[in-house]
Amino acid sequence: MECDRVVVLVVVVVLLCCQLEASVGLTFSSKLIHRFSDEAKSLSISRKGNASGDLWPKRYSFEYFQLLLGNDLKRQRMKLGSQKNQLLFPSQGSQALFFGNELDWLHYTWIDIGTPNVSFLVALDAGSDLLWVPCDCIQCAPLSASYYNISLDRDLSEYSPSLSSTSRHLSCDHQLCEWGSNCKNPKDPCPYIFNYDDFENTTSAGFLVEDELHLASVGDHTARKMLQASVVLGCGRKQGGSFFDGAAPDGVMGLGPGDISVPSLLAKAGLIQNCFSLCFDENDSGRILFGDIGHASQQSTPFLPIQGTYVAYFVGVESYCVGNSCLKRSGFKALVDSGSSFTYLPSEVYNELVSEFDKQVNAKRISFQEGLWDYCYNARLG
Numbered sequence: 001m002e003c004d005r006v007v008v009l010v011v012v013v014v015l016l017c018c019q020l021e022a023s024v025g026l027t028f029s030s031k032l033i034h035r036f037s038d039e040a041k042s043l044s045i046s047r048k049g050n051a052s053g054d055l056w057p058k059r060y061s062f063e064y065f066q067l068l069l070g071n072d073l074k075r076q077r078m079k080l081g082s083q084k085n086q087l088l089f090p091s092q093g094s095q096a097l098f099f100g101n102e103l104d105w106l107h108y109t110w111i112d113i114g115t116p117n118v119s120f121l122v123a124l125d126a127g128s129d130l131l132w133v134p135c136d137c138i139q140c141a142p143l144s145a146s147y148y149n150i151s152l153d154r155d156l157s158e159y160s161p162s163l164s165s166t167s168r169h170l171s172c173d174h175q176l177c178e179w180g181s182n183c184k185n186p187k188d189p190c191p192y193i194f195n196y197d198d199f200e201n202t203t204s205a206g207f208l209v210e211d212e213l214h215l216a217s218v219g220d221h222t223a224r225k226m227l228q229a230s231v232v233l234g235c236g237r238k239q240g241g242s243f244f245d246g247a248a249p250d251g252v253m254g255l256g257p258g259d260i261s262v263p264s265l266l267a268k269a270g271l272i273q274n275c276f277s278l279c280f281d282e283n284d285s286g287r288i289l290f291g292d293i294g295h296a297s298q299q300s301t302p303f304l305p306i307q308g309t310y311v312a313y314f315v316g317v318e319s320y321c322v323g324n325s326c327l328k329r330s331g332f333k334a335l336v337d338s339g340s341s342f343t344y345l346p347s348e349v350y351n352e353l354v355s356e357f358d359k360q361v362n363a364k365r366i367s368f369q370e371g372l373w374d375y376c377y378n379a380r381l382g
């Protein structure tokens with residue numbers, strides 16, 4: 001059925017081309033016939049017989065719009081080449097989950113890795129590039145859901161390269177091995193040590209492997225298609241700092257612009273365009289989609305380089321406003337980071353902002369946890 005329809009559509013397009021009519025003078029006009037109009041239908045019937053008319057979708061029916069949409073998607077793909085505009089999400093769904101304080105105010109998603117696959121509840125971090133999971137543990141955070149007082153239908157997992165038939169070590173001489181200079185042998189497994197913050201020494205260390213990440217795609221029709229993509233991940237043998245205070249006990253998926261991040265690797269493999277979307281609903285849960293180029297009408301702001309390179313998602317902040325009073329500031333760059341809970345400002349901007357707030361707020365300052373919070377007020381909601 002589907003193939004017959006495609007053939008019919010091609011015939012109609014050819015007909016349209018033949019109906020160009022020269023008109024008076026130097027202007028040319030052409031008659032446009034909608035491919036699903038009665039006129040196109042009768043043209044097709046006159047050429048191919050009554051049977052071809054039966055294939056015509058009823059105007060404004062579900063089928064009619066499905067055919068139009070299917071054709072648009074086909075055309076977009078022809079323009080972009082291969083599969084590049086498909087949307088991908090983790091095989092267990094695109095949901096981003098939020099557990100509040102229990103898991104340190106971060107956003108998480110389930111991912112499946114390896115053969116046979118193992119599931120990990122990874123934190124989504126647009127402020128870093130590396131994907132790592134707890135692995136052949138020397139020092140990992142507890143992996144039972146009940147320890148964190150969260151309700152999950154299963155416990156968190158530990159990865160082991162030796163248990164996955166699709167796992168391969170990334171060698172020290174691989175171009176993605178940033179930490180390879182200290183290796184004795186270029187074929188040794190590439191070590192990594194990643195420091196998330198100096199304040200609490202939040203680190204993950206181990207070595208890098210390549211394995212399959214299980215994904216699903218949103219197809220032309222609504223059915224999901226499953227696929228695997230080879231990604232680089234850290235076998236996180238030893239974690240430290242806030243990884244023991246409930247932050248990302250089951251690993252982190254870095255979504256940054258670096259070559260080693262999952263979005264970059266999927267784009268390099270030609271599976272998606274190099275972009276992703278992370279959306280949150282009113283309850284702080286939401287979804288993640290790889291390859292989401294966004295709506296054509298949406299506004300955008302460019303990412304800014306730091307010393308000539310795009311190391312992370314920096315944007316320019318023009319001004320901050322308190323009520324109707326805006327503090328003019330230029331040349332101030334801010335990092336967009338899904339892995340940070342608070343907004344951090346340069347100290348001079350912070351000082352201006354809080355003193356403007358203090359001026360406008362009709363309340364008396366109180367002292368609270370001195371040194372940590374400068375501006376606190378007793379206030380009643382509502």
Ligand SMILES: *[C@@H]1O[C@H](CO)[C@@H](O)[C@H](O)[C@H]1NC(C)=O
Nearest residue numbers: 045046048049050051052053
């Ligand atoms: C096409 O359908 C019309 C009306 O239903 C009928 O009169 C005609 O004979 C049919 N022609 C063919 C070739 O089947």
Ligand SMILES: *[C@@H]1O[C@H](CO)[C@@H](O)[C@H](O)[C@H]1NC(C)=O
Nearest residue numbers: 091112116117118214215226
């Ligand atoms: C993961 O493995 C389970 C069985 O262990 C299987 O049912 C499931 O389909 C697998 N998921 C993927 C995405 O391959």
Ligand SMILES: *[C@@H]1O[C@H](CO)[C@@H](O)[C@H](O)[C@H]1NC(C)=O
Nearest residue numbers: 102146147148149150245246
């Ligand atoms: C879980 O809840 C219990 C009881 O409310 C509490 O004692 C414990 O500290 C909590 N665990 C964590 C990791 O927060």
Ligand SMILES: *[C@@H]1O[C@H](CO)[C@@H](O)[C@H](O)[C@H]1NC(C)=O
Nearest residue numbers: 197198199200201202240241
């Ligand atoms: C972080 O590590 C450094 C060097 O190993 C150490 O001097 C410092 O005390 C550590 N800080 C914390 C908060 O553990």
Ligand SMILES: *[C@@H]1O[C@H](CO)[C@@H](O)[C@H](O)[C@H]1NC(C)=O
Nearest residue numbers: 280281282283284285286287
């Ligand atoms: C958010 O939570 C409230 C209360 O549990 C619920 O009624 C609402 O449907 C939730 N919103 C979404 C988008 O899930």
